[in-house]
Amino acid sequence: MHDRLPPLTALRAFDAAARHMSFAKAAAELNVTPAALSFQIKGLEEHLGAPLFRRLNRAVELTEAGKALAPGAAEGFDALRRAWMATRRSLDARTLTVTAGPAFTAKWLAPRLFDFAQKHPDIELRFSASLRLVDFDRDDVDLAIRFGMGGDDAGVYSRVLVREWLAPMVAPHLAERLRVPADLLKLRLLDDGNLDFVRPPCDWAAWFRAMGVADPPEVTPQFSQADHAIDAAETGGGAILGRISLTTKALQDGRLVIPFPTALTTRAHYRVLCPAGAEQKPQVQAFLSWLFDNVGEFAAHDRQMSFIDAGDVGT
Structure with missing residues (x-):
């Protein structure tokens, strides 16, 4: 058995089929025909030297080899997606996505956004009103405003706001x-x-x-x-x-x-957070400056x- 990786397209087809437990649904997600997806998975099985799915009458199920491969494939594509999104954000100096709680967004941020837009017409500002714990990679968020008692902010830029x-x-x-x-x-x-x-x-x-x-x-x-x-x-x-x-x-x-x-x-307070180093991005700097000027x-x-x-x- 050799260690050379199979084609990425074949692994992508397998990942989709393993998530949906359906070749037809996986093909629809990837915008290919079921026949093309089946061909990709067949090639992956030949590369491995073992079947990954049991083909039933109107369904499929993973073999032991498929069960061993599925978690790693899912994690790998998720890591690739996160890395791609992070790379795109690092090159984007125009778009800024901010998340804050619904009440703070409605009562404090929203009434003042026109002022920011007037001062920074080159920045496309997007808001997500949410209270859930933010994952900057998963959620495609640049900046978070959160209220609480504080916590472990290791690895992120964190500054008390209010x-x-x-x-x-x-x-x-x-x-x-x-x-x-x-x-x-x-x-x-x-x-x-x-x-x-x-x-x-x-x-x-x-x-x-x-x-x-x-x-x-x-x-x-x-x-x-x-x-x-x-x-x-x-x-x-x-x-x-x-x-x-x-x-x-x-x-x-x-x-x-x-x-x-x-x-x-x-002791509860608002703090503003972003990935460490992201506070130096031009659009993040502009928003932070505006934010702290206004909380005065x-x-x-x-x-x-x-x-x-x-x-x-x-x-």
Whole structure:
């Protein structure tokens, strides 16, 4: 038995057939005829000196040799695909693909994208609103904005973007009724449920304890998306313990106000990440520069607040 590799086209045909367990579906994926695909696989079996498939009446199944080859073939083509995509991205100085959470995209990024487009008309900006863990190779993403407690960012460029804080926020007409923090208990307290992972907790109960209101409040309704809770608060549906990262525009426009300027700070924060070295690419540099220039607007709100660390509140 010799070690010379068979033709790549034959291995590609085998990989597709092994994934689909169908010559017809594999042929459709590769845009060839079933006869042509069968010919490629037959040649691969002759090269190996053993069958890779058992041909049944209307189906195929892998032989032991096929089962041994299939995982390596799949991994090999996946590695080739990733390498090809990475090489294309390294040569592309015009396209920039950014991923961020749906709420941050809707409430902070999207309203400001026209400004970036005006300043950088040569850059084609693409967005993916997602919370899943990013794989820069698999997902064809250049830059990720993620919120959390931080983690192991070895091998990537990582920089803190926004330090988060939370404070009660309501529609202006509701603020007129509020004199002391306990008055908030007369309103419906909205919860987006997206900070359940934060430790120590940074929620309504913690804020009321910080303000000396002992009785834990009933929080309802709960929203699965933070931007939906913000929308409900803007229309007068209740009070939200608003995150400054998501509510800056609403506060600037007067759609929300902060009746009591005491905020909880949390160790959770936004950070921006990209593959190590990719931060030097012209389009990534341009976006990072624009991004950090714009997050400076949070400082204006910071100066109006007093802060209490959620970790100092207790339970």
